[in-house]
Amino acid sequence: MVDAKGLSRRRASRQRQFLDVAGVSEAGEKFRSCIRMEPLGTETLALADALNRVISDDVVAAVDVPAFDRTNVDGFAVRAADTAGAGEDAPRTLALNDEVITPGVVPRVAVAAGTATVVATGGMMPRGADAVVMVEHTDIVEMDGRESLQVRHPVAAGAFITFAGTDIGRGETVLRTGRRLTSREIGVLAAIGRESVPVYRRPRVAVISTGDEIVPPGRELRAGGVYDSNQAIISAAVEELGGEAVRLGVVADDARQVEEILRRGLDCDMVILSGGTSKGAGDLCYEVVSRLRNPGVLVHGVAIKPGKPLCLAVSDGKPVVILPGFPTSAIFTFHRFVAPVLRVLGGAGEDDNETVRATLATRVNSERGRTEFKLVNLVDSDHGLAAYPIGKGSGAVTSFSHADGFIVIPAQQEQVPAGEPVTVQLISRRLEPADLVAIGSHCVGLDRLLGRLQREGFDTKAMNVGSTGGLTAARRRECDIAGIHLMDPETGEYNRPFLEEGLELVTGYRRLQGVVFREDDSRFAGMTTAQQAVEAALGDPDCVMVNRNVGSGTRILIDGLLNGRQPPGYAVQTKSHNAVATAVTQGRADWGVAIDTVARDYGLGFVPLREEHYDFVIPRGRRDRRAVRRFVELLQDDAVRRELEELGFRV
Numbered sequence: 159m160v161d162a163k164g165l166s167r168r169r170a171s172r173q174r175q176f177l178d179v180a181g182v183s184e185a186g187e188k189f190r191s192c193i194r195m196e197p198l199g200t201e202t203l204a205l206a207d208a209l210n211r212v213i214s215d216d217v218v219a220a221v222d223v224p225a226f227d228r229t230n231v232d233g234f235a236v237r238a239a240d241t242a243g244a245g246e247d248a249p250r251t252l253a254l255n256d257e258v259i260t261p262g263v264v265p266r267v268a269v270a271a272g273t274a275t276v277v278a279t280g281g282m283m284p285r286g287a288d289a290v291v292m293v294e295h296t297d298i299v300e301m302d303g304r305e306s307l308q309v310r311h312p313v314a315a316g317a318f319i320t321f322a323g324t325d326i327g328r329g330e331t332v333l334r335t336g337r338r339l340t341s342r343e344i345g346v347l348a349a350i351g352r353e354s355v356p357v358y359r360r361p362r363v364a365v366i367s368t369g370d371e372i373v374p375p376g377r378e379l380r381a382g383g384v385y386d387s388n389q390a391i392i393s394a395a396v397e398e399l400g401g402e403a404v405r406l407g408v409v410a411d412d413a414r415q416v417e418e419i420l421r422r423g424l425d426c427d428m429v430i431l432s433g434g435t436s437k438g439a440g441d442l443c444y445e446v447v448s449r450l451r452n453p454g455v456l457v458h459g460v461a462i463k464p465g466k467p468l469c470l471a472v473s474d475g476k477p478v479v480i481l482p483g484f485p486t487s488a489i490f491t492f493h494r495f496v497a498p499v500l501r502v503l504g505g506a507g508e509d510d511n512e513t514v515r516a517t518l519a520t521r522v523n524s525e526r527g528r529t530e531f532k533l534v535n536l537v538d539s540d541h542g543l544a545a546y547p548i549g550k551g552s553g554a555v556t557s558f559s560h561a562d563g564f565i566v567i568p569a570q571q572e573q574v575p576a577g578e579p580v581t582v583q584l585i586s587r588r589l590e591p592a593d594l595v596a597i598g599s600h601c602v603g604l605d606r607l608l609g610r611l612q613r614e615g616f617d618t619k620a621m622n623v624g625s626t627g628g629l630t631a632a633r634r635r636e637c638d639i640a641g642i643h644l645m646d647p648e649t650g651e652y653n654r655p656f657l658e659e660g661l662e663l664v665t666g667y668r669r670l671q672g673v674v675f676r677e678d679d680s681r682f683a684g685m686t687t688a689q690q691a692v693e694a695a696l697g698d699p700d701c702v703m704v705n706r707n708v709g710s711g712t713r714i715l716i717d718g719l720l721n722g723r724q725p726p727g728y729a730v731q732t733k734s735h736n737a738v739a740t741a742v743t744q745g746r747a748d749w750g751v752a753i754d755t756v757a758r759d760y761g762l763g764f765v766p767l768r769e770e771h772y773d774f775v776i777p778r779g780r781r782d783r784r785a786v787r788r789f790v791e792l793l794q795d796d797a798v799r800r801e802l803e804e805l806g807f808r809v
Contacts, residue, residue: 179459181569182529185470186495188456192472197505198427199359205347208339211357212400212505217333219350222323227283230318234274234296234307235259235287238315249308251301259284274307283319290318326350336507338400358505361401364423365393367408368416368433368443369483374408388432388488391558392481395489396430399497400504416446424476427503430496433483443480447471450478461569463530465491489558490531493585513583514563516543519636520627522574524567533561534582535621537595539636545582546597546621546636561585592619594785597637598628599711600734601772602755603667603807604641607792616785622733626709632661632775638786640775641666643711647718652771660778664790668808670754670769671715674742677763682749688767692719695749703727704738704747715767716751755806769808 180188200214229235236252244250252274257267259277265284269275274291275284283290295311326332332346339347339355347355366389373383375390386408393403404426409419423429431443448455450473457470464487469480479496481488498508516536524530534545548561563582567574574580593616596608600622608618623631628640646655657663673691675682681698685691695701703725706712712735720728727747732738738750739760757764774793780786792798799809 179461179466180457182460182462182494185457185460185462185468186498189470189472189477189495190499192453192456192475193477193499194475195499195502197358198361198503200356201359202354202356204354205344205352208347208355208357209341209344210400211339211355211360213333213335213337213339213343213355214358214505215356216331216335217347217350217352217355219326219328219330219332221326221350222328223326223349224320224322224324227319227321229277229279229281229283229290230320231290231292232279233277233290233292233318234309235269235277235284236274236289236291236309236313237269237271237287238289238313238317240272240274241289241291241309241312244309244312246310249297249310250312251299252307252309254298254305254307257284274309288315288319289313292318336505338506361428361500361503362404362426363396363401363428363430363500364404364406364426365389365396366406366419366423366429366431368411368431369408370411372408372433387485388481388483391485391489392430392432392492395492395497396500399500400506401428401500411442413442413446416442417449420446420478424473424478426476428476428496428500429478430481430492431479432481432488444469447478447480460491461528462491462494463525463528465494466528468495470495486533486558490533490564494531513581514543514589516545516580516582517541518565518574518576518578518580519544519546519631519634520623521576522547522565522567524572524574526572527569529569530567531564532567533558533564535560535619536562536582536589537597537619537621537631537636538591539634543582544634544636545580546623558585562589590617592617594618594639594783594789595637596620596639596641597623597631598639598641598775599625599643599772601641601669601753602735603669603772603802603805606801606805607789607798610792610798611785611789614788616788618785624707624709624713624733625711629656629775632777633658635777635779638776638780638783639664639789641772642775643669643770643772645711645714645770647714653773653775657775662776662778662781664774664776664793666771666773666793667802668769669772669806670766671712671751672754672757672764672766673749674739674752674757674760674762674764675749676742676745677761679748679763682763682765685765688719688751688765691749691765696723696725699726701725701748702746703730704741704750705729705731706738706751707731707733711770712751715770719751719767753806758806772807 240252241250252272255267255273255275257275259265259281261280265282269284269286291309291313297308298305299308333343367386371382371384372386373379375385393405396403406419406423409415450471452474453472455471459466460468465482467482468491471478481491501508522532533548536543536545563584565580565582608620611618625642625644628642631637632640642653644656645652654663673688681694682691705728735752735756738752739756741747742750743760754764802809
């Protein structure tokens with residue numbers, strides 16, 4: 159007889175496989191075929207409420223803009239023929255009319271031959287005048303007891319006049335259906351006297367996060383808990399696309415609760431859930447959504463990476479989507495499958511993003527059988543754009559926010575080699591190059607320096623690919639600075655031996671590397687040198703290490719300590735000091751190598767190994783860039799140096 163716990167274990171270990179995985183195009187077509195792909199309706203809004211809404215009807219001007227001929231400068235309305243031949247030595251003298259025309263004043267006196275009238279910028283042109291002479295080209299003189307105007311510069315007919323209807327003509331279509339209203343369009347509507355505008359109704363989208371592990375932001379994070387980033391990300395994305403996000407909160411893995419919140423969500427135009435789409439234990443969203451009819455579930459499982467567990471359903475014309483729980487998978491599948499539908503329902507059209515050509519900077523491996531969408535960062539090089547793949551997994555929250563675009567790897571392709579030309583689909587409509595690109599080894603000190611630049615108005619981009627990767631990027635002139643800490647094993651010297659022609663080394667700061675461990679771990683008690691700590695770890699087969707990635711300066715130090723030995727955990731490679739500290743703190747590993755600054759932040763024990771030089775390589779020709787000059791200046795700034803010292807670095 160099997161008890162309840164045993165039955166639960168069996169269910170947890172028996173994850174059912176996707177029975178009918180759809181291709182990317184097939185999934186999208188099935189989904190859209192069951193939805194009325196047209197706007198949901200219209201409404202009329204006051205201009206003050208219309209920002210970011212989509213116009214539902216062409217807007218035709220009922221007036222001219224400007225509505226009258228007006229002057230563009232301060233000066234005098236004249237007849238152009240009266241200024242012919244005027245010069246500094248031979249000015250033309252004109253009689254001044256008594257009238258002064260300022261904005262809002264309707265002229266009463268015509269400009270006759272040989273006369274001029276004072277006009278201010280924006281003033282209405284008087285009858286008879288066909289040009290304006292700037293005040294700078296005139297003098298007022300007294301002749302025969304009255305003031306006259308001397309013109310020292312000739313003007314042509316039409317000079318400094320904007321004629322009625324030049325900007326917008328009556329009967330002209332100024333905005334067309336489907337245009338999203340920004341501040342510019344709002345200004346145009348106001349200029350033609352419109353106080354309201356017809357717009358498409360915004361789709362109301364219910365956004366729900368599911369899972370026993372999900373914790374709303376602001377609450378204490380329990381062990382094994384994960385803050386709910388998906389609801390914030392998806393809701394913001396819905397509103398960026400012109401929808402109205404109805405946040406229904408977090409629901410636990412309970413079929414009754416999921417069913418109740420889904421029923422509430424169906425009062426909206428669309429329902430988006432995240433999590434609970436895989437066919438594993440505790441994933442109840444699919445079970446509940448599968449009960450929907452007319453037609454119900456259309457696709458469960460798409461041959462795509464990231465995002466295979468995606469579920470697409472329609473109930474009585476309303477889209478119901480279960481996005482994968484991992485943030486990158488969730489936001490990527492949202493933009494690939496949901497965003498085009500949402501744009502159409504809101505009247506904006508499917509709006510394909512632009513693409514650019516680039517060269518792949520590093521090799522990318524792919525899983526055969528699934529179309530893979532690989533997020534990339536784009537940087538300028540001497541040979542065009544270079545695409546750097548973002549190596550974070552589908553559970554990473556920051557992947558999508560850091561990416562410029564993505565490449566598509568066909569289902570049957572297992573690898574894209576470095577140097578291969580690729581097409582990158584941009585995530586946003588415009589590619590904005592950063593003022594300073596840093597590629598290389600991660601350091602919290604560099605984070606602080608880049609933060610300073612950001613506060614001063616410079617846009618920065620950082621990619622953590624290790625010291626060797628940074629040096630390669632500098633050689634290829636794909637970055638402005640590369641943070642490195644590479645030691646020459648023959649001389650013990652840092653960084654300078656690795657320079658090549660065309661690269662300049664700028665001194666950074668010193669940081670102390672060492673072996674980190676939990677302070678209550680008796681195996682490391684009394685250790686005074688890093689080699690002693692490592693030997694103690696190697697003496698216990700249950701003592702697990704966490705390694706650093708190949709190509710990092712820290713990995714060189716680790717391999718030197720181990721001298722060819724590979725203890726348990728050696729194959730686990732992380733890309734930052736923080737990842738090492740987290741693994742040790744949480745007990746997934748017992749020791750690793752990290753800098754003392756991070757060890758202090760995590761409350762770990764620390765045995766010094768070596769003070770290393772963290773310096774910056776700058777490619778030739780980049781040193782004179784304004785952002786790079788400012789970066790180098792910050793390294794010498796007393797306040798910045800004190801800040802780095804407070805972090806534990808030696809400058």
